[in-house]
Amino acid sequence: MTAPLHFHTITELAPLITGGHVSSEALTSACLEEIAAHDGALRAFITVLGASAIAQARALDAEIAAGGCRGPLHGIPISLKDLIDQQGVPTTAASRVREGHVAACDARVTARLRAAGAVLIGKTNLHEFAFGTTSDDTAFGAVRNPHDPSRSPGGSSGGSAVGIITGMSVASIGTDTGGSIRIPAAACGTVGLKPTWGEVPCEGVVPLSRSLDHVGPLARSVADAWLIYLVLRGDSTAARWPLPAPRPVKGLRLGVPRHYFHDVLDDEVRARFAACLAWLRHEGAETVDVVIPHAPGIAPVYLHASLPEAAACHAGSLESVPERYTRNVRLRLEMGRYVLAEDYVTAQAARAVLRSEVDAALAGCDALVMPTLPIPAPPIGASTVDVAGTPQAVRSMMLRLTQLFNLTGHPAVSMPMGETAAGLPCGLQLAGRLNDTEGLLATAAACEPIVNP
């Protein structure tokens, strides 16, 4: 190991902590020092829980000294997107609307992490109420991408991704309603998992669009995301640790949806993706073109499914404290109040069609593969970006390749697939079968060392 310990993966750190070679207190202190040194500029955190995190780490170290070990997350500093309740701590949702809120109890996922021995190091910044993809509309200052601070880290879980790659936490818990885990994972160069819809409980998490909301991990490797996912799902990781060795790539069959998914791609992202497919084929994977016939209709369906649900969640505060929202988020929420019921119902019918089309595309394949984002991280505040010579709306670009799997509920994971010439990360997205998130993770773990050597 050459990098400082707090930049290592859980898979690397767990044996050191559980073996008593590294203390959780030292690891947690190192993360807190990174936060103190760099978060003033990057704004990844809203609340830093320094004293309680150190106290928690010391208690967990004492358990190790006494011969107790809760599993691979024992003593690992993990942050929570500030949409997720932690008892006694404000859940701001990055909004002035939530001023004065203090969580009465842990969200179910927080309680599960705590029981698994995670050190809860702080609450991360996000796009206000998770209703955006760039993490710049927030009451706590725009989150900045460490690869280029003039650019967005993606969102809405932007602070979570920034914290991981800068050593402020080893992993984080985010939420994903249209891509909000996978988008910042891709823009910052880390791993982000959206499990199958409904697998991980959302109780104690501020909702956005209930039928599209997911909770999942951001982490430094697929194996780390897998371990955290097991905890979030309610499984005992102690019994599953260590994870089995990755399956071989040889024999994997990967479906490549091109129609729609390749129609609007940045040239460098397109080249990175083509290189990844070539490397995977060289290692023995088979790639086959597949079609999702109604993919061009995804965006209108997503809009009519998500907006009314978001407006419903915010109807009360839109009436009582509208001035406390950031302007853009308030206007988009207001837009949801004008969607007609008949169009919302049509969107639900469309979701069923899309779900069956994704199922059909996955038949005979281990996973679907595509870029996570069609563009590298956009400049902060940009409303349009140039893609192959044509101006495109940033918001529609950010959601273009991820929102489908929120509509259908299929699990999807983003992992790094190299960088552009300017050093901006690109993400590779894999989507798997419904209710087989572990199958998807096994496929992703096999591909990971090849697409991001």
Add this chain to the structure above:
Amino acid sequence: MTIDDWLESACADADRRGLADLKPLLVTLAGATRALREAGWDAVTRQQAQASEPEPRSPGPPPGDGAAR
């Protein structure tokens, strides 16, 4: 309700509520609604449902047939 009628009333309501900034977003939403409706999702759903229905079974004996034997 037609999309044009909806957009007109939505923009008037936004004005009444002092939300003139909302009107460009409503125009965007109207375009998306048009795309949603023109995609014919309900027809696709019906076709898929018909395609997945089981083959009709051959008719059984008429009611009472055999029961009297």
